[in-house]
């Protein structure tokens with residue numbers, strides 16, 4: 324699945340208790356339900372151990388939260404991309420702020436996802452790193468100022484110049500790469516602001532995962548598209 328209809332919402336389940344194990348499945352079903360009701364693409368980036376069950380029990384695209392830059396063989400504690408594929412992933416996050424990689428490893432993983440027709444979402448922290456990531460030819464660059472992650476302060480409203488600058492410079496660097504933004508996004512106004520700035524979707528976590536009713540929060544998120 325190298326193409327997907329935008330705008331998109333990618334919910335990163337991270338390692339919150341509220342988005343782990345059986346609760347991860349419930350959250351993925353809420354995403355599936357909102358996607359079915361609204362027609363907006365909803366994607367879940369789930370913990371490795373939850374992938375297989377969620378793939379089996381929902382029909383939304385599932386991403387790994389990270390993939391190791393390894394080939395088959397002796398690598399204890401790592402996860403092989405071929406095994407993720409057998410378990411049904413549609414793609415992966417790469418270089419999230421909470422799991423940074425070297426540039427060389429990002430390159431290896433993006434090449435591998437492109438060869439295998441998977442979605443690749445390379446996370447970046449500012450305009451410059453977004454341009455550098457775009458040259459590697461991922462499906463998406465997701466710009467997220469780390470200081471706003473989990474803050475409840477939306478990048479699209481508090482630092483619009485980061486989103487706008489990323490959209491412009493990524494387009495100049497590689498017109499095939501789409502831009503997402505993330506950090507502090509939770510409301511319909513936050514998502515609308517992101518799209519108005521030229522982003523093709525959002526990458527978010529705490530605003531939905533920790534909401535009293537995640538499905539209601541998801542419906543609000545897409546209410547102004």
Ligand SMILES: O=C[C@H](O)COP(=O)(O)O
Nearest residue numbers: 335472473507527528529
């Ligand atoms: O992957 C998601 C981002 O790190 C944003 O997290 P957040 O929505 O909790 O700020």
